Amino acid sequence: MTYIAKPRVAHPSLPKNELGLTTRDYEGVVSTLCAGCGHDSVTAALIQAVFELDIEPHMLAKMSGIGCSSKTPAYFASQAHGFNSVHGRMPSVTTGANAANRDMTYVGVSGDGDSLSIGVGQFVHAIRRNLNVCYLIENNGVYGLTKGQFSASADIGSKPKKGLPNQQEPIDPASAALALGATYIARSFSGDKEQLVPLIKGAIMHSGFSLVDVISPCVTFNDHEGSTKSYAHTRQFYHHVANIDYIHPSEEIKASYDEGEAMSVHLHGGDSIVLRKISREYDPTSRAEAFKYLRDRFNEGEITTGLLYVNEERAEMHELMGNSDTPLAQLPYEGLHPGDDELQEIQRRYR
């Protein structure tokens, strides 16, 4: 198997962003995932999102662990820096990379095996630190590369292709993130690009940890009848609560929203998102209510999607630590040591 580079020919009619780039400039190598894989739709949504946000490709860092989902950073933004690390450890690598260079945009792509089993500890602690990252979980309830074992997100009663239904309690990344204090939590479906793209844009622009849990069906191992992560099941039971429109700082809010159903949230960069609430009673700025709502709908068998929770108040990792505005990796050496004279002074106490 080799990676096939796509020809870089853009049709002249393709729209360009502020950098003069087209979506073709944000593509990667040809995907080697199965035909119809939900992950490829997520990749397409990511390409659209970073294109629309005018992110310079080389200022984007694509971080991942191991698994089908973690392969996908190769399939978008070839001109961006990629780091395909080890299984379940994307959060720590991203934490270090961000610690050293806070000027980059970090997109972490993970899966339910990578983030909810082997890497659950790192997922949890990246949230605690409020690491500034857009963290996607391409959630399909199974291990694809090892051929169809249940993952920790499999629902009780969900049927595998062969063998007995799952009996263990699933880990819902969105409720877990809510409990842990994540500051931007969204859920979507790989089959709903219209909802997914603005959620990813909001996640990228949010300052702090943003989780986008994307139900992304595995066509090969978990798309059959009886599976709760299949296309058919997800389409039937998913339920929007609050979709968003991402508003660039240079834009005005133009769309008309019904009274009481729209809510504007200002992001750190001067941009904002407008929440379009489909459920009037849903308040995505209340952690407690969001949690209750999620659990109630879950108990009804529904998959709640949209922007589930947002908190723009909490400081991200660098602000919490009081770190230099200049990326640490770019500080000149001269300012990092006090010289020999001071070394002699330091040693007085050892004499």
Added chain:
Amino acid sequence: MAAINDVVIKIATVNGTGSASANGLLRKAIFRMGVPVVGKNYFPSNIQGLPTWYEIRVTGDDYHCRSDRVDIMVAMNAQTYARDMAEVEPGGCLIYDSTWPRSSLLDREDITIIGVPLSKMCNENFDGVRARILMKNIAYVGVIAALVAVDLDVIKDLLEETFADKAHLIASNMEAIHLGFDYAAAKFSCPLPARVEKMDKTKGHIVVDGNTAAGLGCMYAGATVGAWYPITPSTSLMDAFRNFCSRYRVDPETGKRTYCIIQAEDELAAIGMVLGASWSGARSFTPTSGPGISLMSEFIGFAYYAEIPAVIFNVQRVGPSTGMPTRTQQCDLISCAYASHGDTKHVLLFPADPAECFYMSPEAFDLAERLQTPVMVLTDLDIGMNDWMVPELEWDDDYVPDRGKVYTAEDLEKMEKFHRYLDVDGDGIPYRTLPGVHPRGAYFTRGSGHSKYGGYTEDSDEYQEVIDRLLVKWETARTLVPEAEIRYSKFNKAAILTLGSGDGACKEALDRLEAQSVGLNYCRVKAFPFTDAVRDFIDAHDLVYVVEQNRDAQLRTLLINDIEADQGKLVPLLHYNGMPINAGFVVEGVLAEIKKGRAA
């Protein structure tokens, strides 16, 4: 036998009773009198209530290892009283707290038993339980000061430096010193014949532990990201880095920090953070110990294959498993040299004392960035946590960090295409780029099979080309690592070879063996891979005693593996009981081999 400026004082106490500062005061006072001194702390893996010992070796000959005898025992812990007394050298003496009589135990006639009512005196003179306990420690310092003639003015100076403007503490501590001193001076013939006499041998020296020196070295090296998970005995390294940075790395105007220390959730995350930060271009490091290396192994292999710099300090402790966390060994040589699955091998540095911990810190960063690979600095608990007298540290203000082969934006602008793993210069080291510098510098870092161009591959030839090129880099590393310390005379066909904290014991052993007409050459390796000089040294001898502190002769294995040293020549002398090695062990080991018919 004890003699002037050759005295070993061992203090047995209960941990958590504040004896450390009293012991430090005594050690420092002797140092200030110009007499070289070694301080060793033997402590339990516990916070309060278990036996702990502090050993002060007064060594006018300036030896650097633990002694193999005890001349004066201060037995303050009833729990260990019998064994403490048994340890005293004939002709030595034992001090105990005679507030409570212990006549049934005083059954040695070949030593002098000195009872001092320390508790009684302190209870009469100080108020409060805590103060009485602390002052009892200071009082035994007074007793020792009388017995071995430690200058009270020096002690007073030290107390004044420690307590600065807290005059009442200086006064109460001096009062306690006098309680002990005056009692001893009145009841016994003080000072003893084997005592401390002023010298001029500590000028230009400091006493410091290796973890502090390494933390200081990391700051001077320009490290900006430190990630770690607390583990004995490495914890104080990051504490030191934090202390120095909080003093010198905070912008006075903005109050913002030019360093970032992240306490990770575990060692897996700590090394992941280091790799992420190094990948981004920061000098980044993690301190740990053996169990941490086990957890980091997967990532260490990743860094080897993806060629990412990383600096890892392994302050070794006794294994296997949890082992004895507060005892010392050199037991992670193999696990570090070959950490991770697949064909991997890593550059290791072996400092012998805190001064080398300091100097090898920037060297480790230079090597890691030059070679684009993890570099591990292997110290041990003895170096990391004990007090060593070393020459004052110096910093070369002209030092420029070696950031290795990194393409700048200008370089990339001129290039048609950047390929990550091409061996452009023929030294096995490719060029790398840093994120965010230039669009042409972008590449996909991966631990999966990759070609020299950096693309994913499952092609046999493409895979093998990269893995073979890493061997070229290994040979380049061999030429860049610090050279071994070698003492060579052509007359000797036998030699001692050691590493790290074995240095002091071996050098002292060489002197003692020389006195018995056993002449040996000496080689202390400072790094893995081994340099050509190490290979030549072994080739030039018929017999090489390999002295190391582990059960399985790990250094010897590495020598056989890395430079195909003739294993028949390499006689292992293995010390692995968890205590720091001493000269007596080496001398006995060599003499026993000679007795068996081995030529010296």
